[in-house]
Amino acid sequence: AQSVTQPDIHITVSEGASLELRCNYSYGATPYLFWYVQSPGQGLQLLLKYFSGDTLVQGIKGFEAEFKRSQSSFNLRKPSVHWSDAAEYFCAVGAASGTYKYIFGTGTRLKVLA
Amino acid sequence: DADVTQTPRNRITKTGKRIMLECSQTKGHDRMYWYRQDPGLGLRLIYYSFDVKDINKGEISDGYSVSRQAQAKFSLSLESAIPNQTALYFCATSDPDRGGQPQHFGDGTRLSIL
Numbered sequence: 005a006q007s008v009t010q011p012d013i014h015i016t017v018s019e020g021a022s023l024e025l026r027c028n029y030s031y032g033a034t035p036y037l038f039w040y041v042q043s044p045g046q047g048l049q050l051l052l053k054y055f056s057g058d059t060l061v062q063g064i065k066g067f068e069a070e071f072k073r074s075q076s077s078f079n080l081r082k083p084s085v086h087w088s089d090a091a092e093y094f095c096a097v098g099a100a101s102g103t104y105k106y107i108f109g110t111g112t113r114l115k116v117l118a
Numbered sequence: 119d120a121d122v123t124q125t126p127r128n129r130i131t132k133t134g135k136r137i138m139l140e141c142s143q144t145k146g147h148d149r150m151y152w153y154r155q156d157p158g159l160g161l162r163l164i165y166y167s168f169d170v171k172d173i174n175k176g177e178i179s180d181g182y183s184v185s186r187q188a189q190a191k192f193s194l195s196l197e198s199a200i201p202n203q204t205a206l207y208f209c210a211t212s213d214p215d216r217g218g219q220p221q222h223f224g225d226g227t228r229l230s231i232l
Contacts, residue, residue, distance in 0.1 A: 013158065038220050047122070047208060047223035048161075094160065106212075106221055110160040 006031050008097050010109035017085050018117045025080040025112050027095030037078040038096040039069055048094060090116045121145045124209050124224035131199055132232050139194045139227050141209030149212045150192040154205040167192055199231045
């Protein structure tokens with residue numbers, strides 16, 4: 005079955021500390037992978053996406069993610085967290101072609117301590 | 119102006135009432151989606167539409183109906199609202215002509231059913 009797992013429901017980090025949010029997926033075909041961020045009262049904003057090629061992808065707001073096929077993972081990282089990064093983060097997967105379907109993880113809520 | 123606009127942004131109503139949530143987009147995308155978001159459950163797909171004449175049920179369509187009035191407009195209706203339909207609802211679009219493209223989200227409608 006196709007699924008996306010974000011094992012951490014909540015994460016708290018201090019401002020300036022590094023961050024890694026985990027995402028594991030189960031998908032039969034070659035996946036397209038996405039990370040979105042949701043700030044309070046807003047919709048989901050795309051942070052970055054992976055289609056093919058270099059497995060380390062750069063996104064907006066200083067985020068990056070690494071695709072590891074052998075581990076079925078697509079973890080999101082940021083070297084130094086800012087207070088404005090406090091939000092909920094969603095990992096999502098979609099098929100390489102022809103499908104309607106995007107599958108979302110249940111989200112990780114990030115709290116940043118001053 | 120936002121690319122994907124949802125109205126209303128907030129709605130409180132009573133059990134048994136009929137409710138319509140509206141979504142319009144200026145992105146020119148053929149594909150449109152309705153999701154609901156509940157804490158700890160991520161986003162779940164209610165309905166999706168590939169074009170005006172193509173509407174499909176998602177994983178949780180019971181109790182909901184949709185109408186695709188034009189390429190740019192996709193409405194979600196709750197015929198007789200019940201309290202467990204209280205949630206945050208999102209409309210999204212995607213471009214099918216470019217494989218694996220991310221979805222673009224509206225800012226959501228927070229719906230409370232008393």
